[in-house]
Amino acid sequence: MPSPDTxxxxxxxxxxxxxxxxxxDFYTEQSTMQENQGTPRVGRExxxxxxxRVMAKARDVRSRCVRPVLVNGDHxxxxxxxxxxxxxxxxxxxxxLAWQRxxxxxxxxxxxxxxxxxxxPRPASEVPQA
Numbered sequence: 001m002p003s004p005d006t007x008x009x010x011x012x013x014x015x016x017x018x019x020x021x022x023x024x025d026f027y028t029e030q031s032t033m034q035e036n037q038g039t040p041r042v043g044r045e046x047x048x049x050x051x052x053r054v055m056a057k058a059r060d061v062r063s064r065c066v067r068p069v070l071v072n073g074d075h076x077x078x079x080x081x082x083x084x085x086x087x088x089x090x091x092x093x094x095x096x097l098a099w100q101r102x103x104x105x106x107x108x109x110x111x112x113x114x115x116x117x118x119x120x121p122r123p124a125s126e127v128p129q130a
Contacts, residue, residue: 036116075100079098
């Protein structure tokens with residue numbers, strides 16, 4: 001079960017858009033990460049590499065935790081809002097729920113639930129601010 005301080009440090013790092021470091025600091029070495037019902041990625045390095053790829057594509061990223069964060073023992077649910085500004089001027093606004101199972105102070109398993117239709121970039125004028 002994560003301590004309240006650990007959970008707050010994790011959220012602050014993601015909100016600061018330091019997604020790669022958040023993975024390195026807060027996930028177990030053999031953690032799994034799954035998008036909706038897709039095939040899980042396995043391993044902290046695979047997660048960090050995926051974050052590096054996504055961040056490298058974006059001109060700007062804004063990440064926000066919508067509270068309250070739900071905690072029940074080793075399980076945590078966080079509602080996130082992300083805004084990705086792409087080099088071509090389009091924007092992706094995405095809301096998701098992250099279901100996490102923690103092993104002590106690190107995330108061992110995470111599944112993201114979101115509507116895949118949100119992934120389509122749209123003109124910035126059509127997208128709410130994150």
